[in-house]
Amino acid sequence: MQDHILETEGLTKEFRGFVAVSGVDLRIRRGTIHGLIGPNGAGKTTCFNLLTKFMQPSRGTIRYDGRDITRMKPAEVARLGLVRSFQISAVFPHLSVLENVRVALQRQRGGSYDFWRSDSVLRRYDDRAMELLADVGLTTYAAAPAGTLPYGRKRALEIATTLALDPTLMLLDEPTAGMTHEDVDRIVALVRRVAQGRTVLMVEHNLKVVEGLCDAITVLTRGKVLAEGPYAEVSRNPDVIAAYLGSDPSVSGAAEVVHA
Numbered sequence: 001m002q003d004h005i006l007e008t009e010g011l012t013k014e015f016r017g018f019v020a021v022s023g024v025d026l027r028i029r030r031g032t033i034h035g036l037i038g039p040n041g042a043g044k045t046t047c048f049n050l051l052t053k054f055m056q057p058s059r060g061t062i063r064y065d066g067r068d069i070t071r072m073k074p075a076e077v078a079r080l081g082l083v084r085s086f087q088i089s090a091v092f093p094h095l096s097v098l099e100n101v102r103v104a105l106q107r108q109r110g111g112s113y114d115f116w117r118s119d120s121v122l123r124r125y126d127d128r129a130m131e132l133l134a135d136v137g138l139t140t141y142a143a144a145p146a147g148t149l150p151y152g153r154k155r156a157l158e159i160a161t162t163l164a165l166d167p168t169l170m171l172l173d174e175p176t177a178g179m180t181h182e183d184v185d186r187i188v189a190l191v192r193r194v195a196q197g198r199t200v201l202m203v204e205h206n207l208k209v210v211e212g213l214c215d216a217i218t219v220l221t222r223g224k225v226l227a228e229g230p231y232a233e234v235s236r237n238p239d240v241i242a243a244y245l246g247s248d249p250s251v252s253g254a255a256e257v258v259h260a
């Protein structure tokens with residue numbers, strides 16, 4: 001088994017001459033939580049789009065789990081276990097929380113017409129969906145319409161629908177964005193739990209979350225990798241402090257600078 005589940009070499013994306021991602025070499029170790037951070041416009045979302053094949057790179061290669069996936073389609077890489085968390089907008093608001101997870105499970109099986117299937121098959125999906133809801137702490141919300149969930153719980157549902165696809169490498173796009181302190185703590189605990197037995201790559205602006213969760217981080221600025229390594233090391237890097245963290249290298253101070 002390779003040490004790195006994901007490796008990119010020279011990953012580059014140009015938009016009509018503007019280079020949003022420029023020669024990025026990423027190395028994500030298997031079984032770790034890896035943070036991708038950087039100021040607004042640094043190229044983090046574009047990187048995610050390239051890795052999940054929502055966009056084709058202008059140059060460079062992407063290797064996932066020992067295979068070259070550079071030219072694959074999004075559905076192919078998802079089938080191989082490289083799965084991005086759905087955005088909240090992908091939650092069906094009028095379906096119940098349980099039904100949302102069941103739809104994701106049915107999709108994972110490629111069974112978009114599963115409503116033709118027998119009750120026993122659907123019950124099996126429901127059993128698995130209830131397990132996933134228990135994993136993300138949503139058991140008591142199972143029957144509620146997804147649209148009525150508080151924001152933090154919707155993000156937990158989004159993680160449950162992602163888990164339904166059985167990811168090996170899970171990409172999380174700002175899982176704590178816009179959350180209250182309490183919700184942040186809950187999602188941090190959840191990410192730590194779901195990361196067991198898999199690899200997580202997350203874009204996250206809250207540096208306290210990054211410090212608490214991530215085994216390693218990559219800092220992007222203007223489309224390029226500025227630094228990579230353990231948070232404690234990278235957060236002391238003078239280039240990183242100058243470009244991103246502000247003048248205060250302490251984590252809490254830095255987080256405040258970023259969120260100011």
Ligand SMILES: Nc1ncnc2c1ncn2[C@@H]1O[C@H](COP(=O)(O)OP(=O)(O)OP(=O)(O)O)[C@@H](O)[C@H]1O
Pocket residue numbers: 015018019020038039040041042043044045046047
């Ligand atoms: N489809 C596109 N066409 C043209 N320019 C784009 C496109 N997508 C992104 N960009 C540009 O590429 C740069 C990187 O954007 P990207 O969204 O990847 O940054 P980001 O690090 O995710 O920022 P944020 O933290 O604000 O989400 C930005 O300057 C953005 O305007």
